[in-house]
Amino acid sequence: MKRWKRYAGLYVQLQIQNIRSLAQYRADFLMMVFFTLFSQGCNLALVGIIYGNIPKVGGWTLWEILMLYGFLLFSEGFVNFFFQGAWKIANMIHEADLDRFLVRPIPAGLQLLTARIDFDGLSKMSIALAVLLLAAARSRIVWTWAEILLCLFFLVQACIIRVCMIWIASCASFWMAGRRNSLNFFVISLGEMAKYPLTIYPALLRGIFGYVIPYAFVSYYPVGVLLGKEGMGFGAACTPLVCAGMLTLSCLALRRGLARYESCSQ
Amino acid sequence: MRIKKYAACMRCGFLDGCAYRATFITGMLANFIQAAVLYYIWKNIFRYQDSVNGFTWEIMRQYVLISFLCNSVFTMGFEMTIAGRIIEGDIILDLLKPMSYRIMLFLRMLGTAGMEFSAGLVLVGSVYLAANGIRYLSLFRCAGFLVSMLLGVGIKFGIQYLFSLLCFYTDNAYGVTKAREVLTNFFSGALIPLAMFPGLFRRLVEFLPFQGIVYTPCCIFTGMFSARESLVRMALQIIWIGILWALGALAGKKAFGVISMYGG
Numbered sequence: 001m002k003r004w005k006r007y008a009g010l011y012v013q014l015q016i017q018n019i020r021s022l023a024q025y026r027a028d029f030l031m032m033v034f035f036t037l038f039s040q041g042c043n044l045a046l047v048g049i050i051y052g053n054i055p056k057v058g059g060w061t062l063w064e065i066l067m068l069y070g071f072l073l074f075s076e077g078f079v080n081f082f083f084q085g086a087w088k089i090a091n092m093i094h095e096a097d098l099d100r101f102l103v104r105p106i107p108a109g110l111q112l113l114t115a116r117i118d119f120d121g122l123s124k125m126s127i128a129l130a131v132l133l134l135a136a137a138r139s140r141i142v143w144t145w146a147e148i149l150l151c152l153f154f155l156v157q158a159c160i161i162r163v164c165m166i167w168i169a170s171c172a173s174f175w176m177a178g179r180r181n182s183l184n185f186f187v188i189s190l191g192e193m194a195k196y197p198l199t200i201y202p203a204l205l206r207g208i209f210g211y212v213i214p215y216a217f218v219s220y221y222p223v224g225v226l227l228g229k230e231g232m233g234f235g236a237a238c239t240p241l242v243c244a245g246m247l248t249l250s251c252l253a254l255r256r257g258l259a260r261y262e263s264c265s266q
Numbered sequence: 267m268r269i270k271k272y273a274a275c276m277r278c279g280f281l282d283g284c285a286y287r288a289t290f291i292t293g294m295l296a297n298f299i300q301a302a303v304l305y306y307i308w309k310n311i312f313r314y315q316d317s318v319n320g321f322t323w324e325i326m327r328q329y330v331l332i333s334f335l336c337n338s339v340f341t342m343g344f345e346m347t348i349a350g351r352i353i354e355g356d357i358i359l360d361l362l363k364p365m366s367y368r369i370m371l372f373l374r375m376l377g378t379a380g381m382e383f384s385a386g387l388v389l390v391g392s393v394y395l396a397a398n399g400i401r402y403l404s405l406f407r408c409a410g411f412l413v414s415m416l417l418g419v420g421i422k423f424g425i426q427y428l429f430s431l432l433c434f435y436t437d438n439a440y441g442v443t444k445a446r447e448v449l450t451n452f453f454s455g456a457l458i459p460l461a462m463f464p465g466l467f468r469r470l471v472e473f474l475p476f477q478g479i480v481y482t483p484c485c486i487f488t489g490m491f492s493a494r495e496s497l498v499r500m501a502l503q504i505i506w507i508g509i510l511w512a513l514g515a516l517a518g519k520k521a522f523g524v525i526s527m528y529g530g
Contacts, residue, residue, distance in 0.1 A: 039448040049458055050307065052464055053319050056314075189296040189300075192303050
């Protein structure tokens, strides 16, 4: 317990350092906020235009789809802001930056996670929250305390699963040569699919990005249960399991990866 | 002599494209996922109704694939590369070469686009044939599509060039690239046919150059435009290329003046 407390303290300190380092790019930060607002605006407009022409996609209405959207965007923003370091692993291995981490008396995993921060995540999370609140107010859900807690519970899990996905994909770099690792980019891009209900895709695609890469548990099942859709109960009940599984896999990936890591520096 | 110089630049771009396959493939993959999502959304929608705003499933299933092809030709852009060269100071070497900086960029891009187009064509061609067969193809429309798509590449270059000049003023090349990508994707009709935009938007889009990148070639291919309208639209594309070229020349003059602060 004491150990984890120490890690949490270290995490906060490392992140504060990151935040300080970014103060010098203030203009860039403002620009990034603008770009994010703009691109998310375009994404929302796309959904709006589709729904301007038709009432339902796969039996889901506009506000229901926006809940899926909110879950995805929030978890993405969460990764960007809190654990953006997960993206940098490939580069660190290639440049042998990892050596620096290995000689410090702090777990390498913790240092990797905090290797970078992206303030863009803040704007993404705020947009996502706004969309979620709006969608929640417009949907048929009766918001009791239990429902709100359930929603938060799912949201946290969505974030954890999302971090683990990128983490595992990035850790694949331990086994691959080369400077770039496109796997994590691929995993993130697939998130696009989870913005719409799983049922509209053919079985093969559903299997790959719904379950092998467990996007179904990030947005589809949680939102489905909240909205009271049919046949969601079992899937939603599995989310904690999936979450735990992903965490275990992430730990394994890092441990195995570090064990076979050979520095390429002089 | 000049031709030889130009050919060398194009070859260089082509080889560049081959060398950085991974970048291209990831870019194309993201686009492809987007296209797949849209394909299945529309498929689902058309199960419940025959036409949406004049589009039938027959047209839509072609549109999604063809727009992916248009969009995947030179998506990555050169903003990041240029930003890197500006920060390192290498840009001076480009500007000093006995050749217009912009023409060099354009030829290199054309070379890369050639490589990307052939790769995209193989992929889209096979998916298209698997999904649609040859029943909608017509020689005349295909030819029109190719010409219009090439003109679209010209417009794309004009826009990317303008955005790349922004990198002379900011270090945030990633943001610039993203903004350009989103803007282009949305207003070019890559995500959704422009005909489906609501009234005011629809009219706004008509006054922007983006539609020439995806919407015009796609509509020519799917036969949404009559032969006469196709020609008018192509003329419009050419006009936009001219406007963007002029704008680029003006903005370039200003941007190159800023460079001294970076050194080399």
